[in-house]
Amino acid sequence: MRLKRNKSKKSLIDQANLSIENIKSQLNHTSDxxxxxxxxxxxxxxxxxxxxxxxxxxxxxxxxxPLIKMENNNILNELYSQEISTAKSNKIAINGLLDGYCxxxxxxxxxxxxxxxxxxxxxxxxxxxxxxxxxxxxxxGFVESLDKNIFLLRTVTKSPDFTVxxxxxxxxxxxxxxxxxxxxxxxxEIIKKVEQRIKSITLDSIRxxxxxxxxxxxxxxTPFPQLLLTERSDRASANLKDGRxxxxxxGSPTVIIxxxxxxxxxxxxxxxxxxxWLGSFFRxxxxxxxxxxLILPALYIAFVSFHYEAIPLELVYSLQSxxxxxxxxxxxxxxxxxxxxxxxxxxxxxxxxxxxxTFGIVGGLVVGTAMVEAGIVxxxxxxxxxxxxxxxxxxxNLEMSSSIRILGFPLxxxxxxxxxxxIVIGVLCVLIHLSRLTSFGVPYFSPxxxxxxxxxxxxxxxxxxxxxxKYSKNSPHYKQEKxxxxxxxxxxxxxx
Amino acid sequence: xxxxxxxxxxxxxxxxVHTMIGVGLLSLPHQTHDAAGSDGWISILISGFFIQLIxxxxxxxxxxxxxxxxxxxxxxxxxxxxxxxLNFIYIIYMLTVICxxxxxxxxxxxxxxxPETPVWIIFLIGFFLLIYGCICNIKDIVSLFSFLFIFILxxxxxxxxxxxxxxxxxxxxxxxxxxxxxxxxxxxxxxxISFIGLETLLxxxxxxxxxxxISALKGVFLAVLFVTIFLTYIVILSTVMLSxxxxxxxxxxxxxxxxxxxxxxxxxxDLIFLSFWGLIVFTTIISYSFSxxxxxxxxxxxxxxxxxxxxxxxxxxVSIIFYYMEITLLEKWLKHLSLIFGIIIxxxxxxxxxxxKREAASTYEKN
Numbered sequence: 043m044r045l046k047r048n049k050s051k052k053s054l055i056d057q058a059n060l061s062i063e064n065i066k067s068q069l070n071h072t073s074d075x076x077x078x079x080x081x082x083x084x085x086x087x088x089x090x091x092x093x094x095x096x097x098x099x100x101x102x103x104x105x106x107x108p109l110i111k112m113e114n115n116n117i118l119n120e121l122y123s124q125e126i127s128t129a130k131s132n133k134i135a136i137n138g139l140l141d142g143y144c145x146x147x148x149x150x151x152x153x154x155x156x157x158x159x160x161x162x163x164x165x166x167x168x169x170x171x172x173x174x175x176x177x178x179x180x181x182x183g184f185v186e187s188l189d190k191n192i193f194l195l196r197t198v199t200k201s202p203d204f205t206v207x208x209x210x211x212x213x214x215x216x217x218x219x220x221x222x223x224x225x226x227x228x229x230x231e232i233i234k235k236v237e238q239r240i241k242s243i244t245l246d247s248i249r250x251x252x253x254x255x256x257x258x259x260x261x262x263x264t265p266f267p268q269l270l271l272t273e274r275s276d277r278a279s280a281n282l283k284d285g286r287x288x289x290x291x292x293g294s295p296t297v298i299i300x301x302x303x304x305x306x307x308x309x310x311x312x313x314x315x316x317x318x319w320l321g322s323f324f325r326x327x328x329x330x331x332x333x334x335x336l337i338l339p340a341l342y343i344a345f346v347s348f349h350y351e352a353i354p355l356e357l358v359y360s361l362q363s364x365x366x367x368x369x370x371x372x373x374x375x376x377x378x379x380x381x382x383x384x385x386x387x388x389x390x391x392x393x394x395x396x397x398x399x400t401f402g403i404v405g406g407l408v409v410g411t412a413m414v415e416a417g418i419v420x421x422x423x424x425x426x427x428x429x430x431x432x433x434x435x436x437x438x439n440l441e442m443s444s445s446i447r448i449l450g451f452p453l454x455x456x457x458x459x460x461x462x463x464x465i466v467i468g469v470l471c472v473l474i475h476l477s478r479l480t481s482f483g484v485p486y487f488s489p490x491x492x493x494x495x496x497x498x499x500x501x502x503x504x505x506x507x508x509x510x511x512k513y514s515k516n517s518p519h520y521k522q523e524k525x526x527x528x529x530x531x532x533x534x535x536x537x538x
Numbered sequence: 539x540x541x542x543x544x545x546x547x548x549x550x551x552x553x554x555v556h557t558m559i560g561v562g563l564l565s566l567p568h569q570t571h572d573a574a575g576s577d578g579w580i581s582i583l584i585s586g587f588f589i590q591l592i593x594x595x596x597x598x599x600x601x602x603x604x605x606x607x608x609x610x611x612x613x614x615x616x617x618x619x620x621x622x623x624l625n626f627i628y629i630i631y632m633l634t635v636i637c638x639x640x641x642x643x644x645x646x647x648x649x650x651x652x653p654e655t656p657v658w659i660i661f662l663i664g665f666f667l668l669i670y671g672c673i674c675n676i677k678d679i680v681s682l683f684s685f686l687f688i689f690i691l692x693x694x695x696x697x698x699x700x701x702x703x704x705x706x707x708x709x710x711x712x713x714x715x716x717x718x719x720x721x722x723x724x725x726x727x728x729x730x731i732s733f734i735g736l737e738t739l740l741x742x743x744x745x746x747x748x749x750x751x752i753s754a755l756k757g758v759f760l761a762v763l764f765v766t767i768f769l770t771y772i773v774i775l776s777t778v779m780l781s782x783x784x785x786x787x788x789x790x791x792x793x794x795x796x797x798x799x800x801x802x803x804x805x806x807x808d809l810i811f812l813s814f815w816g817l818i819v820f821t822t823i824i825s826y827s828f829s830x831x832x833x834x835x836x837x838x839x840x841x842x843x844x845x846x847x848x849x850x851x852x853x854x855x856v857s858i859i860f861y862y863m864e865i866t867l868l869e870k871w872l873k874h875l876s877l878i879f880g881i882i883i884x885x886x887x888x889x890x891x892x893x894x895k896r897e898a899a900s901t902y903e904k905n
Contacts, residue, residue: 349809351805351806352806352809353805354802354803354804354805460655460663461651461652462813463647463651463652463813463816466813466816466817467667467816470667470820471667473682473685474670474671474682477685490685491681491682491684493681493684
């Protein structure tokens with residue numbers, strides 16, 4: 043029955059003639075759909091709008107007032123609304139109404155109506171992003187409104203090549219999505235791929251950026267994220283300038299940046315604000331901490347349970363003294379610690395900040411020391427787990443750091459079974475996997491795989507900005523001028 | 539053959555270096571010492587030079603058939619039936635090489651780091667890695683190898699640590715040429731086996747861009763040069779570090795040297811060396827089984843994926859049988875087989891091509 047009704051509804055939507063009755067019935071006579079008749083200049087106008095979506099103030103001052111005072115019949119010259127479009131079918135009219143427009147119809151001429159922009163916006167103020175903090179970067183984070191996000195991006199990316207393409211996704215409820223790129227920098231191949239993939243999305247409704255990510259990423263069976271989610275406008279803008287594409291979803295403060303390679307997740311806006319030595323050092327620390335967080339627990343297990351002879355004798359004594367009271371194998375010991383740490387981590391997310399501090403002390407300090415003193419874990423294990431979690435917090439991207447958590451357990455298992463050899467096997471598997479991943483056709487583990495030393499200048503290190511005169515392989519169309527430090531030549535003096 | 543992904547000369551360098559450097563590395567000084575005494579390094583240099591010539595011959599053969607691998611052009615040269623027979627023999631040979639590598643690998647691991655682990659488990663790990671590593675196209679393999687090249691350099695670096703701790707006596711090398719010119723030349727046939735991996739060139743040349751020009755050969759020449767230098771370095775290092783009597787009784791001199799030294803934070807360098815060596819050996823295995831599976835998929839017309847699984851299963855079963863029956867024939871065979879398959883057959887094919895003027899019947903793509 044329901045299906046039948048939907049079907050008949052659909053045929054009504056497609057009907058070309060614009061009629062108020064049809065629109066009303068298609069919107070199920072919802073009670074916030076209001077209409078108002080206005081008699082002006084011997085004409086009867088009907089205004090149709092959804093009460094909850096429309097800014098009352100705008101409607102009154104910009105539409106109704108001029109309509110009533112109108113002296114000639116040329117509506118388009120009299121109305122103050124900034125955006126006026128004609129609606130020729132019920133479908134367009136309904137979509138407009140749902141976007142917060144109001145529909146103006148001249149009575150007697152039902153075939154044509156005007157959609158006038160009167161939408162209310164509940165934009166919150168632009169505030170500093172909570173998750174991605176920087177020290178010196180801009181204090182501007184994205185908000186929930188699509189237009190405002192585009193505004194935020196445009197203000198820091200002024201260029202005639204700034205291109206916005208709009209899509210409407212979802213078959214039962216619709217969501218607006220905008221594709222943004224700089225036309226002269228972005229590889230047309232990538233844009234083509236993105237458009238194709240977005241168009242193929244046939245989800246009923248888009249709940250968040252995650253839905254789109256699920257549909258368009260290259261590989262789903264992998265712990266590595268292939269799209270960068272960010273809530274910072276300066277980060278998004280910097281990536282646009284590197285020839286990447288941004289996807290903004292209406293209602294979501296998270297912007298998708300693509301294609302993202304492995305090293306994209308280790309860059310932060312801070313790197314480019316501080317001097318390049320420091321920026322490069324931060325990069326290095328992040329990469330190093332990633333590796334540490336990945337293999338340190340596995341190394342500990344391998345050395346403690348297989349290769350005692352490989353570590354120096356003094357260390358063996360001190361490790362042994364606390365390990366001898368622990369009844370479990372090192373693998374079980376680390377698993378207990380890791381799991382309790384995961385519990386602490388999950389629990390602390392939803393706690394109010396005032397309790398979280400107390401919780402940290404109780405959970406971290408008290409439980410940790412008590413566990414060691416009770417002989418459940420050893421000091422060595424505690425240090426290893428603590429170092430691991432600290433290293434994983436160093437990662438600037440949440441999803442990248444969670445790939446550590448997913449890969450860490452299998453590596454620990456391999457280390458517990460085969461020792462150091464097992465770690466090497468695990469790392470080899472990860473490397474084989476990484477070397478095959480792509481993100482929109484771009485090799486994921488570039489510039490390491492395939493090896494491209496020229497691209498190292500903005501990945502593993504950050505060279506000074508005047509040295510990045512050639513863009514990476516993915517944006518071959520544009521070259522930066524090489525002369526930013528030409529003054530140095532002019533100023534330099536011969537010593538004699 | 540329709541070539542979907544092409545590789546450059548630089549890529550060929552990585553492919554060849556990784557195929558050539560493999561299991562031979564550990565026991566090479568011991569073997570050359572058996573044959574040529576303290577002059578083993580000279581025989582390595584000589585055979586390295588020979589290999590350069592052979593590479594040139596293989597290239598001369600392959601440039602007649604652009605875009606065709608050995609498995610394709612053997613049919614053009616020898617006709618359908620004999621070509622298929624040759625392909626079959628080559629596939630069996632390649633699989634035998636993988637079995638040999640598997641057995642040496644598992645044996646070394648068991649003796650040095652995993653004494654308690656049953657060997658079949660190591661074989662099983664190798665089997666899975668072989669399958670995981672080979673189901674892809676050649677570009678993926680190349681890009682993986684180019685990254686893993688860092689680990690070869692790493693092996694190089696580890697041996698530097700030796701100098702600070704061990705006793706080095708350069709006099710062990712002297713007098714140069716003491717074992718006699720004839721003995722050195724004779725031992726080159728033994729040291730040829732350390733350059734095993736050359737045969738894969740017969741397949742990889744099909745993928746290269748502009749295989750007709752001499753620039754295609756540049757990467758190969760450099761690869762052979764690199765391998766020659768690396769092996770010579772390893773042999774000289776072991777000769778200098780260990781007295782002739784010690785080398786005679788140590789099957790893996792490099793590991794023996796490394797296990798003796800101790801740096802502040804790590805007491806067992808051989809463990810690190812062996813683990814990274816394990817990575818390098820796997821590249822050899824992946825490269826060989828990729829080639830072999832390609833042959834299988836062409837021979838019996840199945841998908842690459844199934845061919846990989848087939849060759850992996852074959853290698854697993856054969857190497858388990860050979861290992862537990864303690865058959866040591868493989869090493870003796872391979873010394874001769876590598877000469878036959880790497881050198882003699884390509885030369886014969888080249889002669890037939892020149893004499894009977896065989897040309898590629900079909901080349902789909904122009905360079």
